[in-house]
Amino acid sequence: MKVVLRAKVGTLGKKGDVVEVADGYARNFLIPSGQAFKSSPGAERQAERMRQARELADAKELADAKEMASRLVSTPIHIAARAGSEGRLFGSVTTADIVRAVAEQANVMLERKAIDSDGIKELGSHMVTAKPHPEVEFPITVEVIAAD
Numbered sequence: 001m002k003v004v005l006r007a008k009v010g011t012l013g014k015k016g017d018v019v020e021v022a023d024g025y026a027r028n029f030l031i032p033s034g035q036a037f038k039s040s041p042g043a044e045r046q047a048e049r050m051r052q053a054r055e056l057a058d059a060k061e062l063a064d065a066k067e068m069a070s071r072l073v074s075t076p077i078h079i080a081a082r083a084g085s086e087g088r089l090f091g092s093v094t095t096a097d098i099v100r101a102v103a104e105q106a107n108v109m110l111e112r113k114a115i116d117s118d119g120i121k122e123l124g125s126h127m128v129t130a131k132p133h134p135e136v137e138f139p140i141t142v143e144v145i146a147a148d
């Protein structure tokens with residue numbers, strides 16, 4: 001059965017895609033859960049409009065991510081943390097701490113899962129990778145300084 005997806009469904013497709021699925025899967029899961037509706041000529045025209053809207057939104061997200069990267073690559077982020085005499089931190093600087101510092105210092109909202117870091121455990125300059133969009137990946141310089 002041909003159905004039009006209303007939302008992203010796993011590996012099946014994205015919003016607006018017309019896909020061929022087993023009749024039982026469509027009747028028993030996709031349609032009742034509101035994730036798809038049965039395809040028809042009118043529905044396929046609606047699906048085309050959904051795809052165009054999705055492509056515009058994707059292009060805007062990509063442009064926003066590139067602009068964010070250009071702002072953050074040249075700006076070091078400073079985080080104060082308690083540390084021992086040898087420069088080891090009491091605990092670590094987590095991705096949540098980095099996201100909070102980026103929001104405060106650069107006025108850029110990132111998601112915690114967009115930052116690739118195992119936790120920073122020492123004072124000094126560290127590079128973490130941010131990936132806010134599948135096509136945009138950039139380094140962020142994090143300066144960890146001792147808190148008084």
